[in-house]
Amino acid sequence: MSLSQKALSGNVETFILSVLEDAPSYGYEIVSALNERAPDLVSFGEGTVYPVLHRMEKKKLLEAFWQEGASGRKRKYYRVTRSGKKSLAENLKEWRELAQAMEQITGKRPLTT
Amino acid sequence: MSKLAPLYLERVFQFAELDPQEHREKWDELEDHLLSSIEAEKQAGLGDEEATLKAIRKMGHPQVIGSRLSRPWRWLDVRATGTARGFVAIGPKAVGVIAFGGYARGFIAIGGLSIGVISNGGLGIGLFSWSGLSLALISYGGLALGGVTWGGLSAGILSQGGFVTALVSRGGGEVHSFYKSMAAAPEWIQSFAVLEKVMYWVNVYSPVLLGLYVVVVLACIILQNLHNKRWNKTSTESWLMD
Secondary structure, three states, rough: OOOOHHHHHHOOHHHHHHHOOOOEEEEHHHHHHEEEEEOOOOOOHHHHHHHHHHOOOOOOEEEEEEEEOOOOOOOEEEEEEEEHHHHHHHHHHHHHHHHHHHHHHHHHOOOOO | OOHHHHHHHHHHHHHOOHHHHHHHHHHHHHHHHHHHHHHHHHHOOOOOHHHHHHHHHHHHHHHHHHHHHOOOOOEEEOOOOOOEEEEEEEEEEEEEEEEEEEEEEEEEEEEEEEEEEEEEEEEEEEEEEEOOOOOEEEEEEEEEEEEEEEEEEEEEEEEEEEEEEEEEEEEEEEEEEEEEOOHHOOHHHOOOOHHHHHHHHHHHHHHHHHHHHHHHHHHHHHHHHHHHHHHHHHOHHHHOOO
């Protein structure tokens, strides 16, 4: 199963913030982590992650720095800023509240339906 | 390294309008991703070319990536798919000061369905519309509906045309008018008489408007064709993307 564009909309930033929460990372590794954590769930062209990363950088949710990678190539790393951490916490809180509301209204737990 | 990788990146950046500094940074970043992906595929046992093709496929279509890497607002944005956004926007869907496309929204919108201050097309919605079917404060078209209207079938507050249904009619073939004359109409309707002057000038200058329209439409078609050549070049090279 893969998530629709509508379901993904607005959540990709949360996914990325979540991946970067523990340690800085770079584009390829971020996409790999997303695929590893939820195989086939998030299916989008890998290249489309970059406009999102750049947008998040502009919004100061992420900050970027260049560093030489293990391969010897210049590599752009991203790390979460303070406002990124705040945004992640808010998004997760909203998501929990939404999931709770859904559960209360439908009487069904998401993983049991 | 396969020659396909830089070729693919070139394609991507054909669609990205960036200043040189940005171009270089984003190129380096995407190149690093592509090479990392190729390395991973090779480690999984694929040959050089196969690994490159698989990595490219996973990366996405050059136009999709390139367009998204561009600045969100451009002076000129021409697209073959998706929504074009710019001062002049041309695409199946277009949003801009001048928007041209199937579904165009803008200050001046020209298209099958156009919504704008000035709209022109199959169905035009706006303040001033000049379309097959016009819905606007000032409407001019085959079927014109709105405040002040002028058309083959014309319905509005103050209307003129072939078949007219209006609160006040200014004449036409078959006329259904609620008030016999402007003097008999309430004051709020009389205020629409101001717009009548606009309509008068539209009518007088309709050849000029038509000329401008033809110029704009031709320019848009030429730009779109130039773009489509580029688009076709990328999308028909099946060895690269299919």
